[in-house]
Amino acid sequence: MKPKALGPIPAGFETKDGELAIGGLSTTQLVEKAGSTPLFVYSSALLEQRVQQLRDALPDRLGLNYAIKANPYEPVLKLMSGLVDGFDIASGGELDMAVAAGLDPARISFAGPGKRDDELEAAIVAGVTLNLESEGEARRALAIGERTGHTPKLAIRVNPDFELRGSGMKMGGGAKPFGIDQERVPALAREIIAAGAEWRGLHIFTGSQALEAEAIIEAQSNVLDLAAQLTREIGHPLPKLNMGGGFGIQYFSNDKRLDLKAVGDALKAKIADLPDELRDTELCIELGRYLAGEAGVYLTRIVDRKVSHGETFLITDGGLHHQLAASGNFGTVVRRNYPVAIANHFGAEATEIVNVVGCLCTPLDRLSDRAELPRADVDDIVAVFCAGAYGATASPSAFLGQGPAWEMLV
Amino acid sequence: MKPKALGPIPAGFETKDGELAIGGLSTTQLVEKAGSTPLFVYSSALLEQRVQQLRDALPDRLGLNYAIKANPYEPVLKLMSGLVDGFDIASGGELDMAVAAGLDPARISFAGPGKRDDELEAAIVAGVTLNLESEGEARRALAIGERTGHTPKLAIRVNPDFELRGSGMKMGGGAKPFGIDQERVPALAREIIAAGAEWRGLHIFTGSQALEAEAIIEAQSNVLDLAAQLTREIGHPLPKLNMGGGFGIQYFSNDKRLDLKAVGDALKAKIADLPDELRDTELCIELGRYLAGEAGVYLTRIVDRKVSHGETFLITDGGLHHQLAASGNFGTVVRRNYPVAIANHFGAEATEIVNVVGCLCTPLDRLSDRAELPRADVDDIVAVFCAGAYGATASPSAFLGQGPAWEMLV
Numbered sequence: 001m002k003p004k005a006l007g008p009i010p011a012g013f014e015t016k017d018g019e020l021a022i023g024g025l026s027t028t029q030l031v032e033k034a035g036s037t038p039l040f041v042y043s044s045a046l047l048e049q050r051v052q053q054l055r056d057a058l059p060d061r062l063g064l065n066y067a068i069k070a071n072p073y074e075p076v077l078k079l080m081s082g083l084v085d086g087f088d089i090a091s092g093g094e095l096d097m098a099v100a101a102g103l104d105p106a107r108i109s110f111a112g113p114g115k116r117d118d119e120l121e122a123a124i125v126a127g128v129t130l131n132l133e134s135e136g137e138a139r140r141a142l143a144i145g146e147r148t149g150h151t152p153k154l155a156i157r158v159n160p161d162f163e164l165r166g167s168g169m170k171m172g173g174g175a176k177p178f179g180i181d182q183e184r185v186p187a188l189a190r191e192i193i194a195a196g197a198e199w200r201g202l203h204i205f206t207g208s209q210a211l212e213a214e215a216i217i218e219a220q221s222n223v224l225d226l227a228a229q230l231t232r233e234i235g236h237p238l239p240k241l242n243m244g245g246g247f248g249i250q251y252f253s254n255d256k257r258l259d260l261k262a263v264g265d266a267l268k269a270k271i272a273d274l275p276d277e278l279r280d281t282e283l284c285i286e287l288g289r290y291l292a293g294e295a296g297v298y299l300t301r302i303v304d305r306k307v308s309h310g311e312t313f314l315i316t317d318g319g320l321h322h323q324l325a326a327s328g329n330f331g332t333v334v335r336r337n338y339p340v341a342i343a344n345h346f347g348a349e350a351t352e353i354v355n356v357v358g359c360l361c362t363p364l365d366r367l368s369d370r371a372e373l374p375r376a377d378v379d380d381i382v383a384v385f386c387a388g389a390y391g392a393t394a395s396p397s398a399f400l401g402q403g404p405a406w407e408m409l410v
Numbered sequence: 411m412k413p414k415a416l417g418p419i420p421a422g423f424e425t426k427d428g429e430l431a432i433g434g435l436s437t438t439q440l441v442e443k444a445g446s447t448p449l450f451v452y453s454s455a456l457l458e459q460r461v462q463q464l465r466d467a468l469p470d471r472l473g474l475n476y477a478i479k480a481n482p483y484e485p486v487l488k489l490m491s492g493l494v495d496g497f498d499i500a501s502g503g504e505l506d507m508a509v510a511a512g513l514d515p516a517r518i519s520f521a522g523p524g525k526r527d528d529e530l531e532a533a534i535v536a537g538v539t540l541n542l543e544s545e546g547e548a549r550r551a552l553a554i555g556e557r558t559g560h561t562p563k564l565a566i567r568v569n570p571d572f573e574l575r576g577s578g579m580k581m582g583g584g585a586k587p588f589g590i591d592q593e594r595v596p597a598l599a600r601e602i603i604a605a606g607a608e609w610r611g612l613h614i615f616t617g618s619q620a621l622e623a624e625a626i627i628e629a630q631s632n633v634l635d636l637a638a639q640l641t642r643e644i645g646h647p648l649p650k651l652n653m654g655g656g657f658g659i660q661y662f663s664n665d666k667r668l669d670l671k672a673v674g675d676a677l678k679a680k681i682a683d684l685p686d687e688l689r690d691t692e693l694c695i696e697l698g699r700y701l702a703g704e705a706g707v708y709l710t711r712i713v714d715r716k717v718s719h720g721e722t723f724l725i726t727d728g729g730l731h732h733q734l735a736a737s738g739n740f741g742t743v744v745r746r747n748y749p750v751a752i753a754n755h756f757g758a759e760a761t762e763i764v765n766v767v768g769c770l771c772t773p774l775d776r777l778s779d780r781a782e783l784p785r786a787d788v789d790d791i792v793a794v795f796c797a798g799a800y801g802a803t804a805s806p807s808a809f810l811g812q813g814p815a816w817e818m819l820v
Contacts, residue, residue, distance in 0.1 A: 069771070090810045112771045133714070175719035176718050177773075178771070181719060304524060306590075309591060310585065311585035313585075315587055360522070361522045393808045393809050394806050396804050397808065398803045400803075401504035402501055
């Protein structure tokens with residue numbers, strides 16, 4: 001049987017007593033501390049390190065927002081609160097989480113194509129900036145502002161005519177449910193300014209999970225040019241521009257590492273020569289996956305080891321109910337392997353080819369296909385990397401009566 | 411823009427005051443009763459009707475099991491308790507749900523490739539039959555039986571050499587994490603009988619979501635032949651045979667309707683001429699999706715109606731966090747449209763082509779692409795059909811801070 005490549009294990013993980021270690025704790029210690037598997041472990045050191053890498057590479061003037069949808073675990077939000085400049089939320093539920101974590105609503109903006117009235121009201125009353133997704137939403141927000149006596153802080157999300165090339169998910173270019181087609185933005189901006197809203201600027205999100213620096217550089221340049229053009233057409237100064245995100249991480253063996261320095265250098269050059277319209281504009285980018293994705297690991301215990309028709313299966317107590325994307329079932333056409341290791345034999349020589357599956361009674365529940373790994377037996381621990389973003393909350397945890405995994409920040 | 415076909419709306423839904431009606435209640439009344447959207451509505455009449463169709467078509471001797479993973483909503487379990495003969499669970503969590511719903515553990519069997527020791531113990535102590543998935547699991551079950559003083563009720567799940575042709579998910583044929591390769595079954599059966607376990611027979615599951623009667627007939631015939639052969643090799647009478655399921659429902663426009671009568675007639679003929687080994691064997695099939703899938707509807711309110719680059723988007727307060735499979739992101743390669751309607755203009759003439767999307771800030775969140783529907787506006791209600799199985803629990807309800815939908819049995 002030919003092995004199938006695994007994704008690259010992200011940098012920064014340690015070994016202790018021959019085991020994967022995070023925050024100075026070995027796998028055995030992490031599982032003991034949690035009391036059970038399956039378990040998500042997030043590394044505060046890796047989260048801090050990633051923010052520092054971004055601060056080092058990107059222009060000083062650029063603010064850094066965390067899109068909490070990537071990982072809304074409360075201790076992660078509290079840690080990020082001291083590290084980043086702002087937060088992006090995508091629902092009233094995320095607003096509640098942000099408030100519970102003590103985040104300042106003045107640092108929060110709220111994008112999302114289907115905001116209900118109760119969500120708009122909670123955000124307006126709290127002083128959160130709304131990234132408007134349609135003319136209808138704008139009118140609802142203005143009416144709620146009037147009714148509640150709170151001046152709404154309104155920005156407009158733009159559906160640009162261009163997209164982020166090579167991105168995993170395209171959020172711009174062509175007909176989209178997100179934002180307002182760019183040619184209709186000036187009229188709406190003038191309308192909400194005239195209505196007395198606090199004008200908060202533009203949000204232009206072009207895509208996500210891009211690994212080509214050139215594509216991100218091109219999209220960021222287009223975003224800045226479009227923002228300047230729209231500002232001219234609106235005829236009011238632009239207080240803030242959220243340039244979106246799109247920085248990708250390496251999940252699969254053929255993924256290249258994003259050249260952050262190249263992105264930062266190009267942005268520095270562009271910002272040094274900004275059009276007049278953006279001279280006083282507050283600029284920020286919004287990252288979720290790139291900030292949190294590589295800082296998390298999913299640990300799951302092997303419950304059974306069996307052979308069927310000559311293939312070996314390691315069956316774990318976790319699965320797609322916590323790691324839907326790693327199973328290849330979330331927006332993926334061809335299943336590829338995430339980085340996976342035997343956590344308590346970390347760095348040991350690979351000696352066999354095995355399939356790692358979850359405990360669910362469905363053939364969809366695969367954590368790796370034909371992986372080359374060290375020998376592992378019942379009670380050994382499998383680590384699935386790149387689990388820090390879109391893991392716990394982006395998976396059907398109630399499926400087959402399983403329930404959520406443990407989570408821990410160390 | 412060319413429309414994209416919608417799946418066929420299942421039979422049995424009524425119209426009241428121009429609205430989709432379930433259990434005599436119009437869409438407006440259903441939403442009022444629940445108090446909010448999004449909402450799953452399950453029809454007790456359609457569940458009862460489906461069981462009756464199966465009883466009419468299938469041999470009297472064949473027991474009917476409900477695989478509760480398809481829909482474990484407690485009122486559904488309580489209703490099914492009076493309709494079917496047995497229940498299949500897939501985890502300790504589902505055992506808890508079954509017990510909470512008052513189901514008799516003696517009618518329950520437990521299959522699943524990654525049963526933990528605590529799950530095995532809870533099942534053995536409760537008197538649930540275990541469908542063993544490996545030799546290792548068999549030994550763990552025997553040890554737990556010994557330690558707790560409860561005789562384990564053990565069946566063996568067989569990984570057959572054949573599969574269910576044309577099934578949506580293949581559960582047999584080749585290397586699989588499920589069950590024990592057929593040639594190793596006799597030795598294990600003799601071992602557990604010799605160890606003093608209560609021998610409960612075989613479970614042979616070959617696939618799911620098959621629409622071709624011929625394929626199901628062939629698989630069922632193969633299952634009966636294999637069971638007879640294994641019984642000869644085991645040398646003990648076979649108390650019970652769970653023949654699996656695999657009956658599919660129509661999700662998409664090109665799906666054909668399963669010819670239940672053809673399946674039943676073939677099975678009657680086969681059972682009339684059973685090999686001696688199976689003469690006294692209790693036979694059952696296990697269905698989840700086929701029992702519950704068409705009896706449920708997902709209702710979600712339109713929050714926004716917008717146009718982008720000439721395409722109309724209806725943005726709802728629901729989405730893939732409740733309807734992952736309908737969004738095309740759960741084990742699907744090419745996205746196709748489930749049956750969808752404007753529930754409060756049910757049966758009205760289609761007058762426009764629209765995209766129905768969810769409220770999540772991701773392009774994955776689509777409920778239908780280019781659907782031909784009657785004109786709909788904000789506050790109208792979209793119905794997604796075939797939502798009775800693998801909807802609420804097979805979707806990432808915590809995604810983007812959303813939370814679960816309401817559920818209701820009427």
